[in-house]
Amino acid sequence: MAELxxxxxxxxxxxxxxxxxxxxxxxxxxxxxxxxxxxxxxxxRQAWEEEDREVAGTITLVYDHHKHELADRLTDVQHKFLEQIVASLHVHLDEDNCLEVLAVRGRGKEIQQIADILLSHKGVKHGRLVTTCTGKHLP
Ligand code: NI
Incomplete structure (x- = not known):
């Protein structure tokens, strides 16, 4: 550990x-x-602004799975970003609503883009990108 x-x-x-x-x-x-x-x-926050830094986070989505093809579309997006989306959790909240939490890592700009694509789908009721780091360069 570095000197205090x-x-x-x-x-x-x-x-x-x-x-x-x-x-x-x-x-x-x-x-x-x-x-x-x-x-x-x-x-x-600075790391998320920089082009070359690897960051991590989670994308949380709540959506109505009855909406036409929405669940399929959201899954298609996830299959396109295999490198960045490293894990996912799906919870059936009730008869209509699903909660999804995606663990993501990669460059900030890419992750923000993936979050924007997912959250802007019609039928996604709420969602949020939580930005954190890989812990690697942070004392
Ligand atoms: Ni569900």
Whole structure:
């Protein structure tokens, strides 16, 4: 593990009070871990912007499987992106609705495109791309 370095930060008192309130609500016991997580989050967001970085995430979809050919179309898309879609989970929520969670990895732009294609299908009621990283380059 790399050496731990201490540094000080100057901040407006009101802003710091808001920060302390926020991290308390989120369950952090000290500022350092909260700041580290903010930095990691910024680095992951940056990685999604860069062309050559491999990132990971999940695409979640809720859709009506009665909609004409929708389930087939969504499956067709998944078969086209075998390299990026590494796993999938399908849950039959009720008689009409399905929940799908796809684990994805690859370049940010490609993953965003796949999410856009899937989520824009008519009959997909809700969905979201959750962006994270492979963990490889993040201390
Ligand atoms: Ni289903």
């Amino acid at each position: 370095v201490r540094f000080s930060v100057s901040m407006d008192q009101d802003l710091l009070a808001r920060f302390d309130e926020l991290i308390r609500k989120r369950g952090y016991t000290n500022r350092s871990e909260a700041v580290r997580d903010l930095v990691r989050d910024a680095l992951v």
